[in-house]
Amino acid sequence: MEFRVKANLVTPEDLRRIIIRLAHEIVERNRGIEDLVIVGLLTRGAYLAHRIAKKIEEIEGKAVPTGDLDVTLYRDDFRTRLKQPEVQVTNIKFQIDEKNVILVDDVLFTGRTVRAALDALMDFGRPNRIHLAVLVDRGHRELPIKADFVGKNIPTSIGEEVRGKLTEVDHEDCVNLVEEVGEGN
């Protein structure tokens, strides 16, 4: 399938400012970093989580425990997908019992990934509360899930796709709105 970039929604500068704002909002809502832990959803959510954690450390002068979560094994489409996603390694080296967990992902769409992440987190313990932080909320939820911290709300049509890119994996920082232009064009 070929895709065409329709619009650039977030520039590297925008992304830098969004990370700063999200970091401040998270610390403000939590009234500091007591009991705060951050868990990013692999792959891009995890890199965002580490960027936010780094910014929080700059603000508060103290590191926040940060981990990576792979939700592949908790997805509800394992049986129906033709292609099987590669599993990655979850890395949560701290207790989440009684903690305030910030779950971080790049694009919030149907909410199914977040649903899987909530199930996965429950297998690690019983957090005090879980908040959701996303870089982009593009709408079209299929489950009753909502983000607590949003980088940017972007209304989209269902045929479009929102692609987040991060230098750690994609050699650039941006969010693009793309659309399919048909097979092999």
Place this chain on the structure above:
Amino acid sequence: MNFKSGHLLGLEYVERDDIELILKTTKSFREILDRPIKKVPTLQGKTVVNLFFEPSTRTRISFELAEKRLSADSVNFSSSTSSVKKGETLLDTARNIEAMKIDMVVIRHQSPGAAHFLALNLDANIINAGDGAHEHPTQGLLDMVTIAEQHKTFEGLRVGIVGDIAHSRVALSNIHGLLKMGAKVTLCGPATLIPREIDKLGVEVSYNIDDLIQNVDVLNVLRIQLERQDSGFFPSLREYHNYFGITRERLEKATRPITIMHPGPINRGVEIASDVADSEHSVILNQVTNGVAVRMAILYLLAGGEHDTN
């Protein structure tokens, strides 16, 4: 994933890319075993039959745990308590079990090729858990996972396999897997227990354990089956131990530490000295833990669709 066949019959038939994917996927499952709740919902609704025609404790428990940790439903069949006693053929047994609408079969059988035979005749995914002296692919894979935890690369790594090569499915799976990954494999044991022309697979053969110890990074010590003592392959267990037993004294002559592995069950004081089996260079229990993770990875990879490379 290119397990195009949908089966794991032997490492001879698995491409290097797929071995790499299995090793990588195993890491994800190994992490689950350290969680407070060691279970994921991935294979909910899948049914796996463990078809064991030969006694096995470790492999069967390992498969069962792997199935349960992935939330699959599993049922066990052992030949000692079944219709096989009443004269049913393997094919009839398998067809009957498949008629109960199952998804995967794990088979351990005394005849080489039993797993292939089922793969040809059933629609279910077949996993070979040992077929005679042919292959034991999940053991080969778990050995490789354990080696990969200790050594940076397989490329040029020198692995010695010591013992009863002729009757060992573990040896053959290790040979196929390790050679594909670029390791150098040397077999060692009494000449009566090393098949002629096995060097055609691309392995070296040594009949002197002290020479071998000077030239390896990993030693995989195979079990000497006590029954073989009376079959004339070697004079006595004691003599075997004197000539091929892995002892601390022998290992101390090596210029650097050697990773010690054993597929179990161990005969302490025969193929391996007790203090070596328990030494800091022994990874025998890591092998057992990795066995569950590897089997979870295999079940996961076979149950899913075509592999997504994105």
